[in-house]
Amino acid sequence: MTELLTAAQMRVIEQAAIDSGEVTGLELMERAGRGVVEAIFEEWPELAEEHHGLTPDLATDWGPTPEPLEAFNAEPRPLRAVVLCGPGNNGGDGFVVARVLKERGWAVEVFLYGNAEKLPPDARVNYERWSGLGGICHPWLSTIYDNDGDLRGKLFSADLTIDAVFGTGLSRDLGSVHADVWSAFDLDTGAICRLVAVDVPSGVCSDSGETLDIDCRATGVDEGLFAFQAELTVTFHRAKLGHHIAVGPALCGKVVVKDIGLPRVPAAPGICRAIGEPLAPWLRKSSTGHKFANGHALILTGGFGKTGAARLSARGALRVGAGLVTLGVPPSAQMEMASHITAPMMTRVEGAEGLKAVLEDVRLNALCLGPGMGQERARELVPVALAAKRATVLDADALSAFSDEPEALFAQLHEQCVLTPHGGEFVRLFPDIAAKLNEVPTKGPAYSKVDATREAAKRAGCVVLFKGPDTVIADPKGRCSVNSAHYDRAAPWLATAGSGDVLAGFITGLLARGFAPMQAAETAAWLHVECALEFGPGLIAEDLPEQLPAVFRKLGV
Ligand SMILES: NC(=O)C1=CN([C@@H]2O[C@H](COP(=O)(O)OP(=O)(O)OC[C@H]3O[C@@H](n4cnc5c(N)ncnc54)[C@H](O)[C@@H]3O)[C@@H](O)[C@H]2O)[C@@H](O)CC1
Ligand SMILES: Nc1ncnc2c1ncn2[C@@H]1O[C@H](COP(=O)(O)OP(=O)(O)O)[C@@H](O)[C@H]1O
Ligand SMILES: [K+]
Numbered sequence: 001m002t003e004l005l006t007a008a009q010m011r012v013i014e015q016a017a018i019d020s021g022e023v024t025g026l027e028l029m030e031r032a033g034r035g036v037v038e039a040i041f042e043e044w045p046e047l048a049e050e051h052h053g054l055t056p057d058l059a060t061d062w063g064p065t066p067e068p069l070e071a072f073n074a075e076p077r078p079l080r081a082v083v084l085c086g087p088g089n090n091g092g093d094g095f096v097v098a099r100v101l102k103e104r105g106w107a108v109e110v111f112l113y114g115n116a117e118k119l120p121p122d123a124r125v126n127y128e129r130w131s132g133l134g135g136i137c138h139p140w141l142s143t144i145y146d147n148d149g150d151l152r153g154k155l156f157s158a159d160l161t162i163d164a165v166f167g168t169g170l171s172r173d174l175g176s177v178h179a180d181v182w183s184a185f186d187l188d189t190g191a192i193c194r195l196v197a198v199d200v201p202s203g204v205c206s207d208s209g210e211t212l213d214i215d216c217r218a219t220g221v222d223e224g225l226f227a228f229q230a231e232l233t234v235t236f237h238r239a240k241l242g243h244h245i246a247v248g249p250a251l252c253g254k255v256v257v258k259d260i261g262l263p264r265v266p267a268a269p270g271i272c273r274a275i276g277e278p279l280a281p282w283l284r285k286s287s288t289g290h291k292f293a294n295g296h297a298l299i300l301t302g303g304f305g306k307t308g309a310a311r312l313s314a315r316g317a318l319r320v321g322a323g324l325v326t327l328g329v330p331p332s333a334q335m336e337m338a339s340h341i342t343a344p345m346m347t348r349v350e351g352a353e354g355l356k357a358v359l360e361d362v363r364l365n366a367l368c369l370g371p372g373m374g375q376e377r378a379r380e381l382v383p384v385a386l387a388a389k390r391a392t393v394l395d396a397d398a399l400s401a402f403s404d405e406p407e408a409l410f411a412q413l414h415e416q417c418v419l420t421p422h423g424g425e426f427v428r429l430f431p432d433i434a435a436k437l438n439e440v441p442t443k444g445p446a447y448s449k450v451d452a453t454r455e456a457a458k459r460a461g462c463v464v465l466f467k468g469p470d471t472v473i474a475d476p477k478g479r480c481s482v483n484s485a486h487y488d489r490a491a492p493w494l495a496t497a498g499s500g501d502v503l504a505g506f507i508t509g510l511l512a513r514g515f516a517p518m519q520a521a522e523t524a525a526w527l528h529v530e531c532a533l534e535f536g537p538g539l540i541a542e543d544l545p546e547q548l549p550a551v552f553r554k555l556g557v
Contacts, residue, residue, distance in 0.1 A: 369382055416511075469492075
């Protein structure tokens with residue numbers, strides 16, 4: 001697992017390194033800027049060839065696009081870059097990038113948003129160094145109003161555009177200055193060729209992955225996403241949370257993390273981690289253990305016509321390695337269930353008394369309630385299940401059943417529980433937290449899905465797994481991780497009915513095997529996405545458990 005940092009955590013790490021005398025801020029900025037150029041050349045090797053233009057033209061560096069015949073006969077022109085620099089250290093990185101490209105023979109235009117006199121010290125040094133190369137630094141606003149520097153034309157004809165306007169320091173709302181920029185240009189940054197964001201696309205809050213809203217009435221700007229749409233984002237030391245949650249991933253394009261020589265991140269409970277490949281030995285079964293040594297899961301089902309969801313969970317629990325799985329079925333669904341199952345077993349569970357009787361078997365060590373269960377049955381059975389103090393997953397109807405009185409549910413939960421809400425279920429259980437999360441942020445750092453999940457876990461007193469392409473998992477002590485289904489792990493085919501039921505089954509199966517709740521939830525979430533990737537497009541929920549053998553083989557289980 002690698003850390004996903006907030007801006008404040010990154011600043012602490014950077015400051016500690018500077019204070020220790022190991023490195024200066026200026027050196028870090030130089031490494032950051034050079035890291036950006038390195039990542040660009042790795043991404044587009046054709047840009048690394050010095051002095052070779054991609055599309056030759058006859059005019060000066062920034063002339064119009066020539067006719068095809070003229071272009072054919074023309075000498076190669078230098079490659080062109082536009083570098084947009086902001087008022088802080090992100091802008092400082094931009095000046096370094098500009099200088100490095102210029103030294104390699106590129107034609108570089110730098111636009112500064114902000115006052116050169118007020119740049120922070122390291123950024124100021126790099127501004128001076130850039131100016132020493134003869135570069136003109138266009139003040140952004142005068143460019144717009146005088147139409148002097150023709151930023152728009154340059155952006156759309158550049159081979160590369162660097163967004164170094166705001167990085168981790170974006171703190172205020174974007175204000176009227178930025179609104180002017182965007183309205184004057186009606187800038188669709190998605191159409192700009194090779195837009196590379198330094199650290200984070202400007203306008204995206206690096207802690208929350210949210211874009212900061214502006215007051216559209218005050219500025220007269222149409223509503224929209226006030227953030228750059230990058231093709232590549234180059235960040236430093238570690239990825240930030242905003243690269244993996246909310247709309248951040250959609251705006252980052254691809255994320256590359258460059259080492260800038262900072263020491264590893266000290267272990268601290270506040271630091272969130274990205275869930276990575278589980279270790280094979282965790283998932284292996286003991287060569288001598290019998291089936292009961294791998295746990296016995298009980299999955300409660302709904303009534304007639306509503307048993308499919310629980311069967312998906314059961315299949316998931318078995319495939320992930322639970323020794324035995326029993327479906328707890330009401331009388332109305334017994335025939336239906338019997339005609340559908342082979343490896344899972346079934347037992348009759350009529351109501352609260354029925355469940356109490358079944359739970360007298362203490363070998364039933366992991367319970368799953370919710371998938372297809374029906375809210376009425378959930379209201380009756382959840383209290384009995386929770387009173388038995390077994391490892392318990394509550395999903396779907398077992399969560400929605402308590403939307404009128406979430407506090408009653410929280411009072412019964414214990415630390416062996418895992419709640420697995422999707423966005424809708426989260427709102428029902430934690431309406432105030434969801435309201436904070438769904439508020440349109442105007443200031444950074446914005447309240448994030450990580451903040452919301454941590455707060456929910458603390459209130460519930462157990463592990464909460466908040467689903468989505470950016471699944472966030474937290475425990476009551478603040479431990480937190482993100483299972484990112486983005487970039488090379490994008491798994492949009494998981495958005496299919498029943499895939500959440502399989503996830504609940506994976507968690508239940510791992511709990512039965514003795515995994516701790518947080519570890520079960522993290523491992524299951526990672527396996528769930530991996531199964532979707534293994535199958536690929538066309539995936540439906542039934543396919544997910546069937547991919548586990550291949551996934552386990554690849555992991556070396
Ligand atoms: N922290 C680190 O370890 C390193 C940071 N570096 C760079 O430094 C960046 C962070 O620098 P800063 O903290 O100076 O922050 P930024 O450069 O991201 O922006 C902060 C500046 O923008 C202003 N500002 C914030 N929101 C605004 C708004 N809505 N409208 C107008 N102005 C606004 C602030 O007053 C401040 O002047 C990183 O993203 C990274 O690019 C790198 O140089 C390498 C190392
Ligand atoms: N676009 C997506 N990319 C990756 N995973 C997704 C996406 N949409 C949904 N998921 C995952 O699919 C599962 C859906 O669960 P849920 O909404 O409970 O569905 P159901 O109730 O039909 O089983 C969750 O694990 C969620 O994280
Ligand atoms: K940026």
